[in-house]
Amino acid sequence: MQYNQLIDIGVNLTHRRFADDRGAVIERALAAGVHRMIATGVTLAESRAALSLAAEYPDVLSATAGVHPHHASEWTGDSEAELAELLAMPRAVAAGETGLDYNRDFSPRDAQRRAFEAQLSLAAAHNRPAFLHHRDAESDFLAILKEQRDGLSAAVLHCFTGDRAFLYRCLDLDLHIGVTGWVCDTRRGTDLRACVASIPEDRLMIETDAPFLLPADLPEKPPKRRNEPAFLPHVLETVADLRSDDPHSLAMRTSANARRLFAL
Secondary structure, eight states: OOOSOEEEEEEOTTSGGGTTTHHHHHHHHHHTTEEEEEEOOOSHHHHHHHHHHHHHSTTTEEEEEOOOGGGGGGOOTTHHHHHHHHHTSTTEEEEEEEEEETTTOSSOHHHHHHHHHHHHHHHHHTTOOEEEEEESOHHHHHHHHHHHGGGOSOEEEOSOOOOHHHHHHHHHTTOEEEEOGGGGOTTTTHHHHHHGGGSOTTTEEEOOOTTSOOOTTOSSOOGGGOOOGGGHHHHHHHHHHHTTOOHHHHHHHHHHHHHHHHTO
C-alpha cells in the first residue's frame, strides 16, 4: 500500500551506519511515501551534523538539537551556550534528544538529571518543543518534566515503550507520543501493543528511530538488519491495525500532529 504524506519524527540519519549511502536512504524513504523526516541530534557534534544535513535537504529534512542521556557526562559549562546557538538555527525544530536512561546508565544519573533540566530550560527559552527519551527512570523523569512543563511549548516522548499506567501519566503532562517499530514486536512490545489504542489521535506520531529498532515482523529483512525510514509504512500499518483504524486516515492525522508540534 502506498502513502505519500508520512512524517518520520525520529531518524538518526547522521549515524555511521548510514555513512555509505545516506542519500540513497533518503531517496528510498521518499519513494516509500515518507515525505518529511526529522534527523535526531544526540550529541552537540551530531546535532550540528544533523542540522547541516537538513540544510542540504530543506524540503525534506529538519533536525533536533540536544544531548542524549547516554552522553550527559559530556555536558559542560560551555554546552548550554553551544546548544542555544544550535537551537537558534532555522532547521532546528526541537530540543533533544534529552531525558533519562537508567537502564544502561552510560552517564551517571546525577549528570543525566542536570543535562535534562538544562535542556528543558533551553527548550522553553527558545520556544522549541522538547524531544524526550525515557527508559527505566519513571519517577525522576516525570518529576523533572512536571517542574518545567508549563514553560514548554510542547513535548513528545519519542520511542514510547511503556505500559498503560505510564502512558496516562505522560498524557496528564500533555505529552505527545512517538511510536516506533517496537510496536511490531509481539514479544518485547507487549505493553505498547496493549495500550497504543489508548493514545489520543491528536497526540500520536510515528517514527522509525532508524538505524535502530528494525520491525521484528518485517517480511523481508534488509542486509545487516539496518532499519530505514522507508520502513515507516510498516509501523503505520501495525499501529492502524492495533487501533482498528484506516491506515490512510491515520497517516494524515499523525502527519498533521507532527506538522503542528514541530511547526513544519
